[in-house]
Amino acid sequence: MELEICDITRQYKDKCAVDHVSLTLTPGVWGLLGANGAGKTTLMRMIAGIQKPTSGCIKYDGIRIEALKEGYRDIFGYLPQEFGFYPGFTVKDYLEYIAALKGLTRKETKQRISTLLERVSLKEVRNKKISRLSGGMKRRVGIAQALLNDPEVLVLDEPTSGLDPGERVKFRNLLSEFAHDRIVLISTHIVSDIEYIATCNAVMKDGKIIATGKTEELVQMVAGRVWSAGIDGRELGACENQVMVVNVYNEGNGDVRLRYLSDAPVIPGSEKEEPRMEDLYLWLFPESAGKERM
Amino acid sequence: MRRLFYLELRRVVTTRTTWVLMTAIILLSAVMAYFPASFVSAYQADGQGNVTKLKGTEAIRYLKESEAGIGGEITEEKLRQAILSFQECYRQYGSAFPPELPMEIYAEKIEPYYPVLKMAAAVLAPEGVWLETMTDADISPEDAPQFYEKYRERMTERGKTEAEQERIRKLNEEVKTPFTYVSGFSSESLDYLILYFLLMLFAIVMILCPVFSAEYQTGADSILRCTKYGRIQLAVVKAAVSVMIFAVIFLAGTGIFLLVTNLLFGTEGLKTSVQMINSVFVIPALTAGQTQAAAAGAGFLSLLSMAGFTLFLSARCGNVQDTMKIALPCCLLPTIIYMLSSANVANIVRALLPSGGLGLMNSFLYELLGNNFAHIGPFTIWMPHLILGAAVAEIPLFFILAVRTYCRREA
Numbered sequence: 001m002e003l004e005i006c007d008i009t010r011q012y013k014d015k016c017a018v019d020h021v022s023l024t025l026t027p028g029v030w031g032l033l034g035a036n037g038a039g040k041t042t043l044m045r046m047i048a049g050i051q052k053p054t055s056g057c058i059k060y061d062g063i064r065i066e067a068l069k070e071g072y073r074d075i076f077g078y079l080p081q082e083f084g085f086y087p088g089f090t091v092k093d094y095l096e097y098i099a100a101l102k103g104l105t106r107k108e109t110k111q112r113i114s115t116l117l118e119r120v121s122l123k124e125v126r127n128k129k130i131s132r133l134s135g136g137m138k139r140r141v142g143i144a145q146a147l148l149n150d151p152e153v154l155v156l157d158e159p160t161s162g163l164d165p166g167e168r169v170k171f172r173n174l175l176s177e178f179a180h181d182r183i184v185l186i187s188t189h190i191v192s193d194i195e196y197i198a199t200c201n202a203v204m205k206d207g208k209i210i211a212t213g214k215t216e217e218l219v220q221m222v223a224g225r226v227w228s229a230g231i232d233g234r235e236l237g238a239c240e241n242q243v244m245v246v247n248v249y250n251e252g253n254g255d256v257r258l259r260y261l262s263d264a265p266v267i268p269g270s271e272k273e274e275p276r277m278e279d280l281y282l283w284l285f286p287e288s289a290g291k292e293r294m
Numbered sequence: 295m296r297r298l299f300y301l302e303l304r305r306v307v308t309t310r311t312t313w314v315l316m317t318a319i320i321l322l323s324a325v326m327a328y329f330p331a332s333f334v335s336a337y338q339a340d341g342q343g344n345v346t347k348l349k350g351t352e353a354i355r356y357l358k359e360s361e362a363g364i365g366g367e368i369t370e371e372k373l374r375q376a377i378l379s380f381q382e383c384y385r386q387y388g389s390a391f392p393p394e395l396p397m398e399i400y401a402e403k404i405e406p407y408y409p410v411l412k413m414a415a416a417v418l419a420p421e422g423v424w425l426e427t428m429t430d431a432d433i434s435p436e437d438a439p440q441f442y443e444k445y446r447e448r449m450t451e452r453g454k455t456e457a458e459q460e461r462i463r464k465l466n467e468e469v470k471t472p473f474t475y476v477s478g479f480s481s482e483s484l485d486y487l488i489l490y491f492l493l494m495l496f497a498i499v500m501i502l503c504p505v506f507s508a509e510y511q512t513g514a515d516s517i518l519r520c521t522k523y524g525r526i527q528l529a530v531v532k533a534a535v536s537v538m539i540f541a542v543i544f545l546a547g548t549g550i551f552l553l554v555t556n557l558l559f560g561t562e563g564l565k566t567s568v569q570m571i572n573s574v575f576v577i578p579a580l581t582a583g584q585t586q587a588a589a590a591g592a593g594f595l596s597l598l599s600m601a602g603f604t605l606f607l608s609a610r611c612g613n614v615q616d617t618m619k620i621a622l623p624c625c626l627l628p629t630i631i632y633m634l635s636s637a638n639v640a641n642i643v644r645a646l647l648p649s650g651g652l653g654l655m656n657s658f659l660y661e662l663l664g665n666n667f668a669h670i671g672p673f674t675i676w677m678p679h680l681i682l683g684a685a686v687a688e689i690p691l692f693f694i695l696a697v698r699t700y701c702r703r704e705a
Contacts, residue, residue, distance in 0.1 A: 050519045051704050070522050078520040084513025088309050097305065100298045101521035101528060145517060 001027055001061065003047070003153055003183050008056030010042050010207075017042040018053070019207035025153075029179045031194030031215075032187040033277075034204035035285040040187040041081055043204070044157050047185065048078045060153070074103065077151030081158050083142035087131045091122055091141055094130055095148065102149040116144040119174055121167075135162035143171065147178065154184045160193050172197050195277040203284060210284070219275040222283045226275045228259045229267035242266055246282055295531065298523060302535045312501050316543055319497040323547040326490045327554035330482035336360070337401040345397040351558055354478060358560070360406045361477035368473045368570070373414055373438040376407035384430040391426065409475055413574045414438075417445045442471040449575055452665040457674040461667065465676065468579040473570050478563030479582040481572040483555045484589055488657045490551055491593040495600060495625050495652050498543060502536050502604040503617040506700050511613040529697040533605060537693075540601045548590050568663070576663050577676070585662065592658035592678070595685040596651030600625065602692030603648035609699035625649050632656035642668045645680040648688050658682070 003025040010018040018039045034040045045051040047058055049065050049072065058065050065072045085094055092113065099109040117123045120140040125133060130141055139162045146154060160168050168190070175184060176197050188194060194201060194215070201218055203211040211218060226246070231239060233256045236248065243266050247259040259273060260266075261283055306312055336353040338346045338360075348356050364372050380390050383403050387395045390404050390411075404411070415425035418441060419432040437444075449466050453459030506529075509515040518524040556564070564583030569576050571585070580588065604621045611617040628644040632655055644650055645668060651658035661677040668675045675683075 045516070048516070048520045050516055069525075073520055073524065074522045076520055078517060080513060080516040082513040082516075084509070084516065086305060086309075086508075086512070086514060088305070093305075097301050098517070098521065100301050101518060101523050103522040106297070142517075149522070 001152060001181070001183060002059075004059040004062075005043075005047070006057050006059060008043075008046060008053040008058065010039075010046060010051065011054040016207050018046065020056070021204075021207070021209050022056075023202055023209055023212065025183045025185060026200075027179070027181050027183055028199035029175060029184045029186065029197050031198035031201040032185055032204065033191070033194065033201055033281060033284075034187070035287065038204040039207040040204055041157055042207075044078075044155050044185065044187060045080075047153075047155055048076070048080075049073070074149065075152040077146035077149060077154040079142045079146040079156045079159055081161075083138055085130045085138075085141070088129065090127050090129055091117070091133070092126045094141065095145060098145045099148050104149065112148055112150070113144075116147055120144050121170070136164060136167055139163055140167070140171075143174075152182050154178070154182060156184070156186045158188055159186060160188055160190050168193060191277045191281050201277075203280075205284065215277060219277060219280050222261065222275045222279045224272065225261050225263055225283065226259065226273040226279045227262060227265050227267070227270040228257060228273050229265075229270040230255055230257050231267060232256075239267060244282060244286055246279055295523070295527060298527065299531050299534060302528075302531050303538065306501075306505075306535055306539060309504075311504075312539070315497045315501050316539070319494050319543055320546045320550065322493065323490060323551040324554050326486050326493075327483070327551040328558065330480050330486050330555070331558035333482055334480060337397055337405060339398040339401040343398055345401055354559060357405075358477045358562075360401075361409065361475075363406055364410050365476055366474065368410055368413070368475055370438045370441070370472075372410060373441050374435040376410040377414055377418075377433055377435045377438060379403045379407050380411055380428075380433070381430040381435070390428075409477075409570055413473075413570060414441065416574045417441055417448055445471070445569075445574065449577070452575055453667070455674070457669075458665075458667045461674050461676060462577055462665065465577045466579075469569065469577075470567075470579060473567035474565055474581070475567070475570045476562050476565045478560040479566050479571065480559060483559065484571075484586065484659055487548075487551060487555075487586070487589055487593070488652075488659050489654070490547070491597065491652055491657070492625075492654065494543065494547055495597055495649060496622070498540055498597060498601055499604050499621045499625060500618070501539060501543075502601055503608055503621055504614045505532050505536055505605055506608040506696070507611045507614050507617045510611075510703075525701050526697065529609075529700040532700075533693050533697055536601060536605055537598070540598060544594055544597060548593070552586065552590065572663065575665065577665060578662065580662075585659075588662060589657075589659040592651050592662075592682060592685070595682060595689065596649060596658060599648040599685040599688040599692065600652070602689055602696065605696035606692045606699060609696045609703065625652070628656050629653040638669050641666060641677065642670060642680070645677055646684045648685070648692065650684055651681045 005021055005023040007020050007022050008018060009016065009020050021043060032040050042051065046053050060068060060072055095113045096109055099112065104112060117126055120143055122137065122140055122144065125137060130138060143159055146156065160171060163171060172193060186194065198215060200214055202209050233254050236256055239258060243260040243262045245258055245260050249257040251257055261279060331354065332350045334350060334353045336348045336356045338348055338356055383390045383395055383399060389395050392400050412425050414433065415428045418437045419428050423432050450459050450463050453462045509518060518528060564581060566582040568580040568582060568585045571582055607621050608617045628647050628650050631640050631644040632653065644656060658678055658681050661681060666677040668677060668680050
């Protein structure tokens with residue numbers, strides 16, 4: 001099983017949202033990292049077949065997805081960034097409707113809905129209108145609909161936005177179980193989600209894939225650049241101007257402990273730290289923290 | 295697909311806007327059908343100088359009795375009697391209408407002949423003279439034998455060109471003479487049917503505007519499109535559900551309207567020749583009942599054509615508001631064009647518009663009862679034919695375009 005993105009480009013009037021991207025997705029969870037406007041959503045929509053590339057193509061097991069048509073959509077699940085639904089639908093009605101669109105039989109529909117509602121903890125609200133649910137619950141309905149047809153390829157655009165930490169853990173577990181022998185592509189700003197479950201990652205910037213690899217391989221890009229140091233709280237402002245601060249931990253006695261990125265230790269007493277995905281993200285996208293790379 | 299159809303139907307019908315509009319427009323049909331019956335009035339003389347004004351169903355019942363004498367075929371003899379009665383009144387009172395003519399005499403001598411007199415005045419009196427302005431010198435009982443011959447002549451003269459006259463002659467030659475009159479049919483019931491169709495048009499357009507565009511607007515489209523049956527199958531199901539909802543509204547609404555109308559007026563009047571309903575110069579060979587059926591049939595086609603057009607707009611526009619901004623003015627566009635111009639091009643354009651058969655003064659019914667022709671190249675086409683032809687061609691066209699536009703659109 002292989003989803004091959006072959007040199008695709010998506011050009012809008014004045015912007016190239018996706019610029020000659022090539023990537024081969026194999027079974028497992030793939031994290032798609034990138035700042036806002038990097039082109040992640042456009043890439044995902046092209047994989048979903050709801051936007052056409054200006055050039056290039058996407059192949060599933062060697063066949064172009066446009067040629068596969070229904071066959072591709074039958075093994076595909078998608079949760080867009082903005083989860084749209086008919087306001088009058090209850091959770092159950094909505095899932096039944098999507099199940100019919102996904103070609104599930106009546107019996108399969110009943111079983112799948114029951115299982116999924118249990119998995120995403122929505123059983124109690126199955127007869128409630130979606131419009132009356134909280135943001136996190138709506139998101140879980142979105143996740144459930146994407147999983148209805150037990151897809152071989154699952155694309156989730158910001159699936160954990162709006163979920164509380166407990167729900168995120170549940171979601172990560174659900175996805176880890178599900179991803180066995182399936183291709184799952186997730187884009188998220190919550191780097192920890194990817195760090196825990198992604199078997200591979202692709203990093204996008206300005207419409208291009210700038211790096212791919214396993215989490216532990218990618219984080220090596222910032223190995224030797226992550227430091228921590230304890231300072232007087234009053235010096236924090238000055239330090240923030242000097243280095244890219246990843247984290248500030250208040251030690252309680254007026255002192256703070258900084259985790260920062262720099263090619264070399266800048267603050268006296270700095271200790272080298274093990275790099276993490278968050279460090280890599282900030283290193284690659286300093287603008288997302290309102291900084292320029294030091 | 296059957297399951298998807300059922301679920302989509304359930305989704306649309308349970309949408310508040312849909313069921314509120316559906317219920318309202320269906321219930322309105324009974325009210326609209328009642329109005330024309332309530333407008334009927336008649337004067338009843340008791341023979342002792344007292345005249346009572348009757349209204350509504352009472353007036354309908356009374357007119358059926360008082361007009362019994364002219365019921366059936368309008369023969370030379372009936373025409374002669376009507377003209378004689380008119381002349382008698384006119385010569386004695388200087389007019390055939392109140393206030394000069396006493397109400398009692400009017401109720402006795404003019405009212406029972408009114409439909410025949412109106413028709414006789416239009417055909418036999420000089421051009422530009424009608425019943426209310428006609429004098430005893432304008433018409434004579436001796437003209438009665440030539441009535442139908444003169445009718446054909448004057449009917450043909452309604453054509454503005456030779457080609458139009460030839461078309462009128464051909465279309466009109468099937469009209470059977472003598473005409474038939476059976477009391478109990480009101481042209482106002484047809485007017486109200488047309489007005490009802492116009493209101494139904496707005497309701498249908500408002501129900502159908504969100505079919506595709508609401509999905510684009512809410513973003514639901516992105517998910518639906520990625521499903522196995524989320525493209526052509528979903529578009530076809532949506533179009534089929536729209537047609538079904540339209541058909542239910544139309545059949546229920548029009549059915550109730552016709553049922554109430556025909557219960558109030560009675561069905562016997564449906565045998566009346568269309569030439570005796572309002573103006574005698576009507577081209578086709580139809581009875582009142584057939585005219586009613588033709589108006590309903592053409593209403594169905596025009597409404598369905600506009601339903602298809604609305605679906606197409608819905609598939610094309612990014613949100614419901616934009617769809618409505620285009621679709622609702624389109625409902626009135628033929629009426630606006632009719633009011634602005636009667637030029638050939640204007641006639642063609644309004645007939646070709648999807649709502650071309652619907653309107654206040656420009657509907658299919660008024661064209662059926664009128665003498666308008668469109669000239670397209672060497673062809674002279676009677677307007678009702680053009681309106682029907684356009685609707686029949688546009689129905690599949692717009693539905694196919696709607697499905698195609700939805701399928702080709704990028705979410």
